[in-house]
Amino acid sequence: MKTIVLVRHGKSSWKYDVSDAERPLKSRGVNDAKLVANQYLGSNDVPEKIFTSPANRALSTCRIFMDVFGLSENSFTINKDLYDFSGEGVINFIKKLPNTIDSVMIFGHNHAFTSIANIFGDRFIDNLPTSGLVKLNFDIDNWQDFKQGTTELVIIPKELKK
Template sequence: MKTLILVRHGKSSWDYSVDDKDRPLQERGINDGHLVSKKFASQDIAIDAVFSSPANRALHTCMIFLRQLNFPFVKFQVTNDLYDFSGESVLKFVKKLDDRFDTVLIFGHNDAFTNVANSLGNSYIDSVSTTGLVQLDFEVKNWASVTKGITTRTIFPKDLK
């Protein structure tokens, strides 16, 4: 079985005149990151690999989760494939994942993550919220075979407040 866990970056700030990749998280994004990561960590799911978009807001959200999960920072990777807003690059990335990894956690953006969650999962999600987490399970042995799976978990900040 393969498990893909999508986490959309936390609420970001538009208050700075910076490139899109450099936009920081708002305080709410940081707080929601702690809230969702704590809830997720309580599920005690073994993560084999973590990947993040290079965007500041995604990386910061990822760092909050890595600390909460006690996942070694040296074992996570940044990839431009997750700096995607349609979902096409994310889907290609997932299908090329190393089959040694059974459970993968990725950090990225909308509309990509909503599109991926809806095309690969069996539950319709109107929009993956900022800091929203969606877990998808697939009854396959390799990532290249991933098509339709089961949406087994969603954790959205609004549901924890």
């Protein structure tokens, strides 16, 4: 059994004249990421390995989760292949994971994460919003056999604010 937790970066700010990779989080992005991280922490299921896109907004979201989880700065790995919007880079990254790892959390971007959740999960998600989280389980032993799995959990920040 293998598990992937996909976390889309928090809401980013467009008010700064910076490259796409350098865009920071808005305060709403910070707050939503904390809400989702705390909700997920309630499941007592922190993955074995955590990876993030190098983009500022994804990296910042990852750091918020690490803080909520009580993990150190060196608890995650930055991987440039995760700065991907189509999903192809993320899928290739997943297929190359070591089989000794059974569960991962990945911080990254849309359209990639909505597509992956819909292609490989069994629950349709119209759009994974910023700070949204999807947990997918796979009945496989080898990551290279990555195929259709089941959607175990979806956390949407807006639904936590009701």
